[in-house]
Amino acid sequence: MEFVDAGDLAMELIRAQRQWVRVERIGQAADATPREVFGLARAVVCGWWDRKEFWEREAIWGPRLERLTAATRRWCPDTAGWDVGQWRLLVRDVVMFPEIVAVAETLVDPRMQQLAAESRSGALVRGRGSGERFAAALGKHLGREWLVELEADDHGGPLASWARAVVREQGSPPGAPVRQGRFGRWWVHSAHRPVEVGIGLRRLADPLSAGPGARGGSGAAGVGEPAAQRGWREEWGVPRRAGQGRGLEQRHAQLFAEGLEQARLHVERFGHLAVAHTDGRVQEGFDLGRWLANRRADATSLTMEQAEQLRRLDVWWNPPWPVDWQRAWYRARAHVYEQGLVHGGDNLTGLPRWLQRWLRHQITNYEQLHDGQQVLLAELGLTAGEVERFHAWPGRRRPTADGLTVARAYAARHGHLAVSRPLIVDGFALGTWLSNQRQRQRSLGQPTRLGHRLTGLDAWWNPPWPVAWQRMWWACRYHLTGLPDGVEWWPDAPNDEHISAWLREQSARRTLLLPEQRCLVDELLSLSGGMPMWRPRISDAAWQTLSGLLPAPSHTGGRPRSERQILEAIIHIACTAQAWTRLPPALGPFLACRRRFLRWHDDGTLQRICRTALPEQDAIWQQQLASYIDFSA
Structure with a gap:
């Protein structure tokens, strides 16, 4: 220059x-x-x-x-x-x-x-x-x-x-x-x-160094020529490459044929070409996802024959919508072939959870879908008429009445509404419905009309503390007073051991509770006649048998511990399902008891205790200990 x-x-x-x-x-x-x-x-x-x-x-x-x-x-x-x-x-x-x-x-x-x-x-x-x-x-x-x-x-x-x-x-x-x-x-x-x-x-x-395939095409106007005569002139140009120049084209055709064969094998196995873009993560074999993504991005460069070959394998190999949508449609179509067409008159009940979520999303955005997407949904049975039927489902217009009816029936059966979110009663998501009502009432800062009606069913349906705590309170109350007429225990209700341990724990952490919680705990303590104390579970007759099953204590130079006290602590944790840190003070430090539990669990001592024949009054804690050992394993 x-x-x-x-x-x-x-x-x-x-x-x-x-x-x-x-x-x-x-x-x-x-x-x-x-x-x-x-x-x-x-x-x-x-x-x-x-x-x-x-x-x-x-x-x-x-x-x-x-x-x-x-x-x-x-x-x-x-x-x-x-x-x-x-x-x-x-x-x-x-x-x-x-x-x-x-x-x-x-x-x-x-x-x-x-x-x-x-x-x-x-x-x-x-x-x-x-x-x-x-x-x-x-x-x-x-x-x-x-x-x-x-x-x-x-x-x-x-x-x-x-x-x-x-x-x-x-x-x-x-x-x-x-x-x-x-x-x-x-x-x-x-x-x-x-x-x-x-x-x-x-x-x-x-010029001879350019090779036999050199040809013209410089591209500039002639130097020194008048403007009227300036134009394209065929002059000696710099050759770009020698030979016929079809090697790259033949190589591209060969690579396309290899990819087309892999696509054909995939269609024979899965029935479509809606393959996700792997982004080069395939380590071995042919990266079909990446190959198809490149073909979609460069679709206009394909010849008519190549495009027709791909269309014969899958008409929707390059859809004008995301490939993820097309892949989900093929999965839904496979379900429809086995179970029958879907329709909007039953609120999509009975369908798998993933299919319900996907179809509800399509119904919500039906007007924004591509015409081709609406045609494909019609093949599943979800036509425009079925979408209208879904929106006109009677249960969708009266969710409050349905929820109140189910809540009234549950409160009459179990005596409270302190239910967890995953609970489903007779096909109705009662737990989710009550959770939404609690969130709505708390966001408004005042009881709603529906909240007043739910309060009439259960005064503590929306407590300012965790619902699990309130459900445990109801279980403790029913254990102390007995079940009212017409009320039954709910699934996975806690037993007496769990209730006693929970009540002792609430008494110990009384200063951390809310004022309303303290009043509820005091009510339970008055019904029980005071805070329940820990009582031994191993009878003297059973200890005569169990003492011979325990291994000899190791002499580490520390203070010797009572073997019976340690076994009582292990049985207490197994019966109450509490954390080791909640161990009653009468049973000693929890670290020593937990270390002994791990040692006896590893050497098989606890398994021998569970298999030993004991008096009838000890059979209850023996069964609970066996269940706890299996759960710990």
Whole structure:
């Protein structure tokens, strides 16, 4: 470049250089190196330089080319023997530098990237050429509105490859690493890389070095010709490659045939091609998910025969909606083939939970679905009429009455409404319904009309403490007073041992309770006649038998412990299902008792105790100890 006199273009080059500083800053913020951005922009503009259609409308490069050539000739008299092709190659990068910077600014602009992705994805859906809107915006930015006619149908150029890479990156899952190298958006294929000046001049100086397949196509206007006669001239050009040039095309056809065979095998096994994009996570075998994702992103570059081959395997191999939706539809269709069509008149009851969630989401967004998606849902039985039936289901119009009826029946059967969220009664989610009513009443800060009716069923249906605590309180009350007439125990209700331990724990942590909780605990203590004390469970007759089963105590130099006291502590934890830290003080430190439990569990002492025949009064704690050992294992 030191041999080119660019004085006449000094101001234009200085403005472009200042603009490039801004482009560098934007590109680095987007994790793109300036070298990659400039290389791609230069490949795009050099592609225009070599096109006859571009020079037929270009009106700026010709005068620049003439001025640079005339100025350089004054300082380089030794170039008198050069032809037009050598001059065009020498001053090419100087002439194009302002446009290269303008194109680079467009490529790093997030708005233009989004426009390219939308144009590209829209073209894939409609089956037309991609990039019309982006090419029009690019031509307007460069002051060449006619550029859209040249780029709209160019599927193999560097600009089209960049647009496809942008679509792939935006279609990747969130958090996926940005691809680099030949799969990144800034990669320039070897076929698109422009010939460098030095290599080109040497080849032009010795035409035989270009190889037998060299052919014309320089792409610039004739130097020194009048403007009226300036146009496209077939001059000696720099050859791009030797040979017939069909090796890459044949390789692409071979790779497509391999992928098509893998797709056929997948269809024979699963019946569709809605394969998720694996993002290169497949370590062995053929990565069909990634291959299909690339074919979808580059669908407009497929030949009609290739597209028809994929359609014969699966009509919806490239749907205009997310592939995840299509994959869920195939799963729903398999269920429909086995169980029958779905309909909206029964609130989708009886269907698997995953299918209910998916169908409810489709019903909610039915009006926003694609026409093709609505047709596919109709194959499952979910037509527009069934969607209306779902919204008109009688139970959906009266959830409050249904919930109140079920709550009244549950309170009459068990005496309270302190139920957990997962509880389902007669097909109605009573636990979830009551939880929603509690949240609604607490958010309002005052009882609702429905809350007053529920309070009439259970005064503590919405306590300011955990519902599990209130359910335990009701169990303790019923154990002390007995079940009222018509009331029965609910499933998994606690036994007497659990109740006694829980009441002792509440008495110990009385200062941490709310005032209303203290009143409820005092009510239970008055019914029980005071705080329940711990009582031994091992009878003297049983201890005579069990003492011989215990291993000899180890002499560690510490204070000896009573073996019977330790066994009582283990039985207490097994019967009450409490934490070791809640061990009554009368049974000693919990750490020593827990260590002995682990030791006796490992050496089989506790298993022998559970298998030993004991008196009838000891059989109860013996069974609970066996269950606790199995649970601990």
